[in-house]
Amino acid sequence: MTTTPRSPRLLLLSTVVLAVTGVALLGVPHGQEQPSPAPPAHATTAPSSAANVPPASKPSAGTAPSTPSAASTPSAVESALPPHGEGVAGDPAVQRNLEAAWPADLPSNDERELLADGRSLLRADATGVGRAKWPEVFHDSDQAVAPAFATARFRIQAAIARRDGSPDKAVVHLVWAGTDRGGTFTDLRITDWFFTRTFQKGAATWTPQPRT
Known part of the structure; x- marks a missing residue:
């Protein structure tokens, strides 16, 4: 099988192009790179979670975490959130x-009191550990309950306690990560626990609202 020889004109043109390219490269100062073209713009989607929904949204206490709509998401908060899977290093940002x-x-x-109680309630709800401390919330605390999330892979990423429309009402807003029974790990989950302040013998106590 034979191949057609290349045209002498084509070879000459290739030589000229290579020569011009070499001269242009010599004109660039040493150590200075030519600017690369700007990457094309892509639409991005903000991560769900942490700080996406204010406590005023009032999901049911102790219910499975939910992801709020983007319409209620503060853009300034979204832009500073760490990406999913960032790990413990991303928790301070949350x-x-x-x-x-x-x-x-x-x-x-x-x-301080509300944060301690909110963390304890979330851990008990997700992993089953410590439910006996909250019989008014977990009515099955005297029964063996299969945990929804593995204790070893559960962590609270961030938490705040704020008023809930009244000096005697409060909400603890928690962001957390965990691995469920199916082995799926998810971070930036959201759970709210609601409290009311009661007075007994002159002492004020924050009481978690029972599940509905």
């Missing part, structure tokens, strides 16, 4: 966004 989106409005001692 906490900062929560605090920036909803400034503190409770006395520090009330906030």
